[in-house]
Amino acid sequence: MVKYEKPQSFYDVFERKGPGQKVTHYCPGCGHGTAHKLIAEAIDEFGVQDRTIFCSPVGCSVFAYYYFDTGNIQCSHGRAPAVASAVRRTHPDSIVISYQGDGDLAGIGTAEIIHAANRGENITVYFVNNAIYGMTGGQMAPTTLVGQKTMTTPMGRNLRRDGNPIGMCELISALKTPVYVERVSLADGKKVLRARKAVRKALKNQIDGKGFSFVEILSPCPINWKMTPIEARNWVVEHLEPIFPIGNFRDVDAPEVKESAETARLSMTPAMMDDETLYTTLSTQRDLEADKPVAELTDQFVKIAGFGGQGVMSAGVLLANCAITTGLHATWLPSYGPEMRGGTANASVIVSTEAIGSPLVNRPTTLIAMNGPSLDAFEDQVVPGGLIIANSSMISRTATRKDLRFYPVPASDMAQKLGFLGAANVIVLTIHALLEGFPCVETLRHVVPHSLKRKNLVEMNMKMIDAAVEYVAANPVEAVPQETGAR
Amino acid sequence: MKQLMKGNEAVIHGALLGGATHFFGYPITPASEIAHAGADLFNKAGRHFLQAESEVSAINMLYGAAGAGARVMTASSGPGISLMAEGISYMAGSELPCVIVDVQRAGPGLGNIWPEQSDYNAVVKGGGHGNFRNVVLAPNSAQEMCDFTYGAFEIADRYRATVFILSDAYIGQMMEPVELPTEVKHGLHKEWALYGDAESRGNLITSIRMSTKDMSDLNLALKAKYEQMETEITDWEELDTEDAELLIVAFGISARVSLTAVQRLRADGIKVGLLRPKTLFPFPRKRLAELGRGGVLRRAAVVELNTGMMAEDVELALPDSVEVTRCNWLGGEVPTTEDVMEEVVAGFADIAGAVR
Numbered sequence: 001m002v003k004y005e006k007p008q009s010f011y012d013v014f015e016r017k018g019p020g021q022k023v024t025h026y027c028p029g030c031g032h033g034t035a036h037k038l039i040a041e042a043i044d045e046f047g048v049q050d051r052t053i054f055c056s057p058v059g060c061s062v063f064a065y066y067y068f069d070t071g072n073i074q075c076s077h078g079r080a081p082a083v084a085s086a087v088r089r090t091h092p093d094s095i096v097i098s099y100q101g102d103g104d105l106a107g108i109g110t111a112e113i114i115h116a117a118n119r120g121e122n123i124t125v126y127f128v129n130n131a132i133y134g135m136t137g138g139q140m141a142p143t144t145l146v147g148q149k150t151m152t153t154p155m156g157r158n159l160r161r162d163g164n165p166i167g168m169c170e171l172i173s174a175l176k177t178p179v180y181v182e183r184v185s186l187a188d189g190k191k192v193l194r195a196r197k198a199v200r201k202a203l204k205n206q207i208d209g210k211g212f213s214f215v216e217i218l219s220p221c222p223i224n225w226k227m228t229p230i231e232a233r234n235w236v237v238e239h240l241e242p243i244f245p246i247g248n249f250r251d252v253d254a255p256e257v258k259e260s261a262e263t264a265r266l267s268m269t270p271a272m273m274d275d276e277t278l279y280t281t282l283s284t285q286r287d288l289e290a291d292k293p294v295a296e297l298t299d300q301f302v303k304i305a306g307f308g309g310q311g312v313m314s315a316g317v318l319l320a321n322c323a324i325t326t327g328l329h330a331t332w333l334p335s336y337g338p339e340m341r342g343g344t345a346n347a348s349v350i351v352s353t354e355a356i357g358s359p360l361v362n363r364p365t366t367l368i369a370m371n372g373p374s375l376d377a378f379e380d381q382v383v384p385g386g387l388i389i390a391n392s393s394m395i396s397r398t399a400t401r402k403d404l405r406f407y408p409v410p411a412s413d414m415a416q417k418l419g420f421l422g423a424a425n426v427i428v429l430t431i432h433a434l435l436e437g438f439p440c441v442e443t444l445r446h447v448v449p450h451s452l453k454r455k456n457l458v459e460m461n462m463k464m465i466d467a468a469v470e471y472v473a474a475n476p477v478e479a480v481p482q483e484t485g486a487r
Numbered sequence: 488m489k490q491l492m493k494g495n496e497a498v499i500h501g502a503l504l505g506g507a508t509h510f511f512g513y514p515i516t517p518a519s520e521i522a523h524a525g526a527d528l529f530n531k532a533g534r535h536f537l538q539a540e541s542e543v544s545a546i547n548m549l550y551g552a553a554g555a556g557a558r559v560m561t562a563s564s565g566p567g568i569s570l571m572a573e574g575i576s577y578m579a580g581s582e583l584p585c586v587i588v589d590v591q592r593a594g595p596g597l598g599n600i601w602p603e604q605s606d607y608n609a610v611v612k613g614g615g616h617g618n619f620r621n622v623v624l625a626p627n628s629a630q631e632m633c634d635f636t637y638g639a640f641e642i643a644d645r646y647r648a649t650v651f652i653l654s655d656a657y658i659g660q661m662m663e664p665v666e667l668p669t670e671v672k673h674g675l676h677k678e679w680a681l682y683g684d685a686e687s688r689g690n691l692i693t694s695i696r697m698s699t700k701d702m703s704d705l706n707l708a709l710k711a712k713y714e715q716m717e718t719e720i721t722d723w724e725e726l727d728t729e730d731a732e733l734l735i736v737a738f739g740i741s742a743r744v745s746l747t748a749v750q751r752l753r754a755d756g757i758k759v760g761l762l763r764p765k766t767l768f769p770f771p772r773k774r775l776a777e778l779g780r781g782g783v784l785r786r787a788a789v790v791e792l793n794t795g796m797m798a799e800d801v802e803l804a805l806p807d808s809v810e811v812t813r814c815n816w817l818g819g820e821v822p823t824t825e826d827v828m829e830e831v832v833a834g835f836a837d838i839a840g841a842v843r
Contacts, residue, residue: 050685071681073554074693076577079547086551094683115540272533275671282500285490324489324664332662357747362823
C-alpha cells in the first residue's frame with residue numbers, strides 16, 4: 001500500500017522554501033524528508049496532531065517547524081531532550097517528539113540524551129544518523145566512519161586521533177530505563193517500511209505512557225558525502241549498516257523492560273496543593289505565640305563557636321528565634337562550607353531593637369566558646385567589658401584578657417550527665433540569658449520546643465535549662481570587668 | 488509571626504507563593520539550600536522539582552517548561568550561571584519568562600564559595616550572546632529574597648523576560664525573620680505558549696529570525712521593552728540623601744554593611760547618604776543623575792565586592808561634577824563596618840580630617 005497524499009500533520013505549503021513551496025528545503029536524496037513524512041503519518045494515524053509538541057534541533061532539521069503543523073519549539077544545539085523532558089513534565093497529556101541529528105545528539109548533546117533516556121522520560125526521540133554534519137558544511141560527526149573523509153578529516157577519520165564512531169543505540173540500550181530502542185535505515189523501500197513501523201511504535205509507546213523510546217534512522221546525505229542520491233543509498237547499505245547494524249535493541253514488551261518502565265512512570269507530579277494548605281505548610285512557626293515584647297535592650301553581638309556537632313549553629317538559631325518572638329530584630333550568620341567540615345564552626349547572631357545593617361560580628365559582646373580553639377581564635381575580638389562563656393569541660397585555661405568577664409561552665413559534662421551531650425548548647429545559651437538579661441529564661445522555655453526538629457528532645461532540653469539556672473545560682477558571677485570600655 | 492529562615496530558603500517560600508510550578512536545578516555551594524528547600528517544598532506542594540544532569544540541561548528545562556507556559560525557576564552560583572549563558576540568550580531570543588537566582592561566590596573559575604558580587608557584569612549586562620538584558624533584582628535580606636522572588640514571576644510574565652535574583656553567599660546563607668506574603672499567586676494562561684492542544688497548535692517558540700529585517704525587528708522590540716522597564720520597574724532605596732555631600736552606592740550584602748557605616752559616619756558629623764539599587768537592571772541612573780545635579784552632592788563611593796563593576800554604571804549616571812571613588816573587597820572577604828567607613832573616607836582627603 002503506497003499513499004501519495006501529504007499527511008495532515010504537515011502544513012499545506014512550506015514557507016521556508018521561497019519558490020516551490022510544495023517541496024522541502026532538504027537536498028535531493030536527503031533522508032530527512034522521508035523521516036519527516038513517516039513521523040507525520042504516525043501523528044495522523046494516532047490522531048494526536050493537536051496534542052503533539054515537536055522539538056526541533058540545531059542542524060539541517062532546525063526548520064522542522066516549517067513542516068509539522070503541531071506545537072513547535074526550537075531548541076539549542078544538543079539540548080532538545082532536556083527541553084522535551086520539561087515540556088512533557090509540564091503537560092503530561094501532550095505528545096512530545098524530540099528530533100535530532102548526529103552532531104546534535106551524539107556530540108554536543110550526549111549528556112542530555114543519556115540522562116533523558118535514563119530518567120525514562122515519556123518522550124519519543126528520532127535520531128537521524130548520516131555520519132556527518134550537514135548544516136555547517138560537512139564536518140566530522142561522532143558517527144563518522146573511520147577513514148571517512150569530511151571537511152575536518154580531509155585525510156579520513158583517524159582512529160588514533162578521533163576514535164571510533166559512536167553507536168547510540170548500543171549506548172542507550174545499556175541503560176535500564178528506556179523501553180524501546182531500535183535502529184532503522186532509509187536505504188531502500190523495504191527498509192523504509194520497517195522504519196515506518198519503528199517510528200509508529202515509538203510514538204505509540206508514548207501515547208500509551210510506556211516511557212522513553214528511541215529510534216535511530218540511518219539516512220543518506222548525498223551532498224556532503226559528495227555522491228549522487230543513488231550512490232548515497234548504496235553507501236548506507238555498504239558502509240553505514242555494517243558499523244551501525246539495524247534491528248531492535250530493546251522492546252517494551254520484554255518483561256524485564258516492562259518492570260523498569262513501570263517504575264520510571266511513578267514519578268509524575270501529584271495534584272497541586274490548594275492555596276490555603278500551601279500557606280499553612282510554609283508557615284512553620286504558626287503555632288509559636290509572641291512573647292511579651294522587649295522594648296529596651298542594648299544590642300547583642302554574639303559569637304558562638306565550637307566543633308561541628310556541638311550545636312553552635314542551632315544555639316544561634318535558638319537565640320535569634322527568642323528575639324523574633326519578643327518583637328526584636330535578629331540576624332544569624334554561619335561560617336559554612338569546607339571550614340565547617342572537620343574544623344571549627346561558628347555562628348554570629350545580632351539582636352537589636354532597630355533594623356540591623358551589617359550582620360557581621362567582628363566585635364562580639366558575648367563569645368560562647370565551646371572548645372579551646374574557639375577561645376584562642378576569638379578572645380581578642382570581644383569588646384572590653386564583654387562576656388566570655390567558656391565550656392570548661394573542654395577548655396582548661398582562663399581568659400588572658402582582664403578587661404572582660406569570663407564565666408566558665410562545664411557544659412559538656414553537665415549535658416552528658418543529664419543524658420544528652422548534644423544539648424550542651426542549651427546550657428551555655430541559658431547562661432548567656434541569665435548573665436546578659438536577654439532572652440529571659442521563660443522565653444527560652446517558650447521557644448525551645450519550636451526550634452527543635454526532634455520533638456522527643458524537648459523535655460531533655462528543658463532539663464538543660466533548669467541545670468543552667470541552678471548552676472548560676474550556685475556559682476555567682478565572680479569575674480567583673482576591671483575597666484569598662486564602650487559596648 | 489515572622490519565621491526565621493535562610494535567604495536561600497526564603498527564595499523557595501517566595502517562589503511557591505508567587506506561583507512557581509517548576510524548579511530545575513543542579514547543586515552548587517552556596518546556593519544548594521535553594522535546591523534542598525525546593526526538593527522538599529515543591530514536592531510537598533504538588534509542584535515539580537527535578538535535579539538536572541548539569542546547569543546546561545537545567546536552563547534548557549526552564550526553556551521547555553517556560554515555552555509550555557509554566558512559571559519556572561532555577562538557582563545557582565557563578566560557575567553554573569556561566570554554563571547557563573547560552574540558554575539564557577535563547578530565552579531572551581524566544582522571549583520566554585523565567586526566574587534565575589544567582590547566589591554569588593568568588594571567581595573567576597572555581598574561585599571559592601565565599602561572597603563576591605563579581606557576577607554583576609555577566610548578569611546585569613546580559614550574560615550571553617546577542618542584544619539582550621535581564622531584569623536584575625538585588626535583595627539584601629532574607630525578607631527580600633522571599634519578596635523579590637515572589638514578585639519576580641509577575642515581572643517575568645509581564646515582560647516575557649528572564650528575571651535574575653542577584654544575591655550573594657551571605658544574603659543566601661544568613662538567617663533572618665521573614666514575613667510571608669499572604670496572597671498566593673498563580674500564572675495565567677499564555678496565548679503564545681504550547682499547551683499540547685488545538686488552540687495552541689499553531690504556536691512556535693524559537694529564537695531564529697531568518698531575515699535581517701526580522702532579526703533587527705526583534706532586537707528593536709527587545710530594546711523598546713527594556714526602555715519600558717526603566718520607566719515601570721526601576722526601584723531603589725535611599726537613606727539620608729537630602730543633604731548628603733557624600734553618597735554611598737551599594738547593593739546586596741555591601742549595602743547592609745554600608746547602611747551601618749552611614750549611620751555611624753552621620754554620628755561623626757559627615758553628611759553622608761546611601762542609595763541602594765533594588766533593581767540593577769533597570770538601573771536607577773535617572774535618580775542618581777538627579778541627585779548629582781542637585782548641587783549638594785559632591786562625591787560618591789561605590790562599595791561592592793568586585794573590582795568596580797557597578798561603579799562604571801554609577802560613573803555613567805552621575806555628572807562629572809561628582810567625584811566617584813571605588814571601595815572594593817575581593818576573594819570572598821566581606822568588609823566590617825569600620826573597613827567601609829575607613830575606605831569610603833580615605834577616598835576623599837578633605838573629609839578624612841573631619842572623622843574622629
